[in-house]
Amino acid sequence: MEDYLAILRLDPELQAEYPGTIKDRLFEASYNHLDDQKSCMQLGCSGELVSRSRLENAEAISPAVHFGLMASGDLVMKSGEDRDRIAAAEGVIGFEMEGAGVWDSFPCIVVKAACDYADSHKSKDWQRYAAATAAACAKALLSFWVPSPSADNLRSVQSNESDLSPDKRIRMPLPEGASSDRESRDHPVFLVPFSKNPIFVGRDEALAKLRSLFFERNQRKVALLGLGGIGKTQIALQFAFLLKQNKPDYSIFWLPAYSMASFEQECAKFVKTLGIRCSDGEDAREVVRQYLNSEDSGSWFLIVDNADDINVFRRSTTSGGGILAFLPTNNDNGCILLTTRSKEVAVALARKEIMKLPHMGFEDASDLLEKSLIDDNGPRNDQAVAKLLNALSFHPLAISQAAAYMNTYEASIEEYSRLLSDRDERSMVELLEQGHDDDTYYHSSQSAVATTWIMSFDRIRRSDPAAAKILSFMAFIEPKSIPRSILPSLETEQQSTHALGTLLGHGFLTQREGDRDTMFDMHSLVHLATRRWNEKEGRGKEMQLMSLARVAEVFPTDDWENREVWRQYLPHALRLLTSMGDAENDDVCKLGFWVGRCLCIDGRPKEAVARLEPVVAITVKTLAEDDPHRLESQHALADAYRGNGQKEKAIELLENIVAIREKILVEDHPHLLTSQHELAVTYLLDSQRQKAIELLAHVVATRERVLAENHLHRLTSQDELTIARLIERQRKKAIQLLEHVVRTREKVLEEGHPHRLTSQQELARAYLAEGQKKKAVELLKHVVAIRENTLAEDHPNRLTSQYELARAYLAEGLKQKAVKLLEHIVATRNKALAEDHPHRLGSQQELAGAYLAQGKKRKATKLLEHVVAIREKTLRENHPHRLGSQQELAIAYLANGQRQKAIELLEHMVATREKTLAENTQVD
Structure with missing residues (x-):
């Protein structure tokens, strides 16, 4: 009341x-x-x-x-x-x-x-x-109140009743307290197996749409479609009670359809409760259908709930066909609402009148959690609530399940969130498989979100094995941004389309709209349930190896032209490789190699090292020293080491590769020249300039002899030789060679190609060194603009070009622009790189110089003291970078009035250089 x-x-x-x-x-x-x-x-x-x-x-x-x-x-x-x-x-x-x-x-x-x-x-x-x-x-x-039976309904059954047609059937006397079907016209019947849900919240839009479909647009059949546990039954139940209140002339019936047995049992109860005559051997399902088709039934609303199995619904092997065959078809006085997880079932009944149920919004989900929790769980932390709801993907059944757990075990929201984010996947699965008492479900298994999905997976495996294969594969890759091209190939395109349609129809996948390439997303909790399903079926390892083989097969090479594809595939490949742990097999090596190389190009050298080190370890164990695959993997790891600032490790690997290849390959072999080129570049980064120039000069001379003028490898080596000459003050030669390289690359490469941009950047550096500042600034602004559009904010190439532009701004006297750009670079590199990474320290030193130019002496001094402290720990005493930063700090001390500190530091530097010069003379 x-x-x-x-x-x-x-x-x-x-x-x-x-x-x-x-x-x-x-x-x-x-x-x-x-x-x-x-x-x-x-x-x-x-x-x-x-x-x-x-x-x-x-x-x-x-x-x-x-x-x-x-x-x-x-x-x-x-x-x-x-x-x-x-x-x-x-x-x-x-x-x-x-x-x-x-x-x-x-x-x-x-x-x-x-x-x-x-x-x-x-x-x-x-x-x-x-x-x-x-x-x-x-x-x-x-x-x-239940009406008493009327006198008419208590008359004896006529002896010739069996001869009458179904529509003129005489009704049986009713048990005490029940109403007859004839009375249902005058006194509508409410046959719903559940009580009203006291904690039902929200879903106003869904309820309003159902009301509009049935009573404004006069639709007779509507299917409510959605993922298991998303709230279809609860919405249907709420709608039933709203109808009872607002449409008092309607009888409301409820028939479960999760199995033919449940449907048949409820039909028998229907017949008995309404007192409809049903002789021995007569099918109660057919009696119900005939009754609802007749005028005697009055106005009615029928809810057919949990019709998830197309074989039960439409193609049952039991006599008389599936459930669909026993639903009324020609009575304008009645309406049918079907709840289902299967798009195929929804279409079979409702054709196009299908209402797809979305996930709850934040407010509704928060209200559901609030209503479900008992009052003495303590005050609610809004941030903790938001975190939990996100982890549960705003899924109603998962929220109810979480609340039941917290109520039972007196756990806080924060504690449950910690359990849910446990790295031990089994703990997470146990939470999602733990059902709870709820009288709005047929049985307890339906109150556990993982269990209810696994039941759907089993149905899919029986009805559409190809869809089950794709589902099992997806368990081992990332649940978001899944390209169609990475999925297992089936015999025909039609098979693939049908299988994906099954998964989309059940709500296990959603297709992204507007993507040029077909992309799918999977609900994160469904993703977890698929892994559990594979384990329960004893197919976990088998499906993991199948998934690994598939991704290794389709993962592209690291060519720049393939970048869109490998960027899409990288997250999925990384997840697979991580799940393999220390496993050693050909597919792990093959996939790990290409993933590592792509990570290097994508500016993620630390991750590349993590992927390539295991690959090299396997090849060293299993392949001969001069095996091409072993050398290729070592070469890729050396490249990753160099990008990660581990120059000594890179040089050690590359010197070994060059030594082996010089023994087994001819002088102009591409692989030998590539190794020599990479070793020379690494020497240059390690300030071993003379070694770098000698080796690069050899590579350039050889490539100029055997390669075309516009060949990529020839131009790359010329680039690097130019950089080395710049460092050695051979500026005019460098500019002349670089201008030739840039002109050639502008003819043969697209505007955003990394090699073209690198050449332009190096030419700008040469212009700057030669004092042609305006030329340098304009060219660098062009390079930066393109890289800012195409590369991630923390990509090394993007940061390097920004760094060079900041240096050019400083040389041009544009101090404010230089400082702003350098502060951004330093902040980004501080997040992305190790404290002693050369690029991080180099940008900090350049920012300190800019501060000094602005007159911000204290800021400059503090930053340089940090750089010097790190380099004194990590670099040898006579290393050029260590001496260079000490010199900058001495200048800052002088500018700041700290003369004694400046003198002490300069004296130390002079002593170090004298000692180094003496040692070099002695060696000579």
């Missing part, structure tokens, strides 16, 4: 609010109101009040229900004394007028709410509240 009253209070026009205890006044029976035309307030009624303890109780606003004899008359009772006399004599609980005379026509009960005390002190303040309370009470009473 209070629920109905609360609904009435939502409408302000009804004024159904409780007037308050201050207006609840009962005078002594002998104290009379003197003027009917005036209120008590106007007259100033001030007689003795009867004391009542309930008015002192905070619960006084809750209405109480009294059962007893009502006194009905044709005049208003206005005397307290007469009231008391009649009540005492007749034992009545109240006085009313409207029921007078009705009893003479037919038996009835009177439901009334008190708006006064049947004395002379009348007040209109209570009339609206009394009317609303009486209406709520009557509504509640009717929802529990």
Whole structure:
């Protein structure tokens, strides 16, 4: 009753609010109101009040229900004394007028709410509240009241009933308390196996859409489609109770369809409850269908719930066909709402009238969690709630399951979130498989989100093995941004389309709209459940190896032209390789090699090292020293080491590779020249300039002899030789060679190609070194603009070009621009690189120089002290970078007035250089 009253209070026009205890006044029976035309307030009624303890109780606003004899008359009772006399004599609980005379026509009960005390002190303040309370009470009473069987329905069954057609069938006598189908037209039936869900929240849009489809657009059949546990049954249940309230002339029926047995059992109950004649051997399902097709059924609304298996719904092997064959088809008085996880089932019944149910929004999900948790779990932390709901993907069943766990074990939201994010996947699965008591589910397994999905996976495996194969494969890759091209290949394109359609239809996949290439996403909790399913089926290892082989087969080479593909595949390949742990096989080596190389190009050298070191370890164990695959993997690892700032390791590997290849390959072999080129570049980074120039000069001379003028490898080596000459102050030669390289590459490479941009960047550096500052700035601005559009913010190439542009700005006197850009570079590199990484330290030193140029001496000094401290720990005493940063710090000390510190540092540097010079002379 209070629920109905609360609904009435939502409408302000009804004024159904409780007037308050201050207006609840009962005078002594002998104290009379003197003027009917005036209120008590106007007259100033001030007689003795009867004391009542309930008015002192905070619960006084809750209405109480009294059962007893009502006194009905044709005049208003206005005397307290007469009231008391009649009540005492007749034992009545109240006085009313409207029921007078009705009893003479037919038996009835009177439901009334008190708006006064049947004395002379009348007040209109209570009339609206009394009317609303009486209406709520009557509504509640009717929802529990079962009509008695009528005399017509208790007649004996005619002996020739079996000869009559189904539509003229004589009904059986009813058990006590049940209503017949004939009565269902006059007294609608409510046959729903669940009670109203007291914690149902939100879903207003879904309920409104159902209401519109059925009662505005007059659709007879609608399918509610969605992922298991997303709330289809709960919405159907809520809609049933709303119909009961708002469409009182409708009978409402509910038939479960998760199996043919459950459907048949409920049909038998349907027939028995409505008292429909069903002779021995007659199919109750067919009897129900005929009844709902007949006029005798009146207006009805049928909910067919959990129809998830197409074989049960449409192609059952049992006699008479599937469930679809037993649903009414030609009665305009009825409507059918189907809930299903299967798009195929939805289409079979509703054709295009399919309503796809989305996940809950944040507010609804938060309300559901709040309503589901018991009150004494402590105050809610909004941030913790948001984190948990995100982890549960706003999935209603997962939220209810989490709340049940927290209630049972008195766990906080934070504790449950920690359990859910446990690295031990088994712990997470245990949480998702733990069902809970809930009388809005058929059995406990349906209250566990992982279990309900695994049941769907089993159905898919039986009905569409190709879809099950794709589903198993997806368990081992990332659940988001899945390219169609990475999926296992099937015999025909039609098979692939059908299999993906099955997974999309069940809601296990969603297809991204607007993508040029077909991309899919999988619900993260479904992804976890698929892995559990593979394990339960004993196919976990087999499917993992199959998935690894597939990705190793389709993963492309690291060519720049393939970058769009390998960027899409990288997250999936990385997840697979991580899941393989220390496994050693050909597919791990093959995939790990190409993943490592692509990571290097993508500016992720640290991850590349992590992927390539295991590959090299396997090849060293299994292949000969001069095996091409072993040398290729070592070469790739050396490249990763260099990018990661591990120059010594890179040089050691490359010197070994060059030595082996010089023994087994001819002088102009491409592989030998590539190794020599990479070793020379690494020498250059390690400040071994003379070695670098000699080796590069040899490579360039050889490549100029055997390769075309515009060949990529020839131009790359010329690039690097130019850089080395720049460092050695051979600027004019460098600019001349670089301008040739840039012109050639601009003819043969696209604008954003990394080699073209690198050449332009190096030419700009040469211009800057030669004092051609404006040329340098313009060219670098062009390079930076393209790299900012095509590379990630922390990509080394993007940061390097920004760094060079900042140096050019500083040389041009544009200090503010230089500082702004350098501060960005330093902040980005501080996040992405190790503390002692040369690029991180180099950008910090350059920023300090910019600060010094701006007159920010303290900032410059503090930053340079940090750089010097790190380099003194990690570089040899006479290393050029260490000496260079010490020199910059000495200059900063002088500018800051710290002369003694500057002198001490400069004296130390002079001593170091003298010592190094003496050692070199002695060696010579």
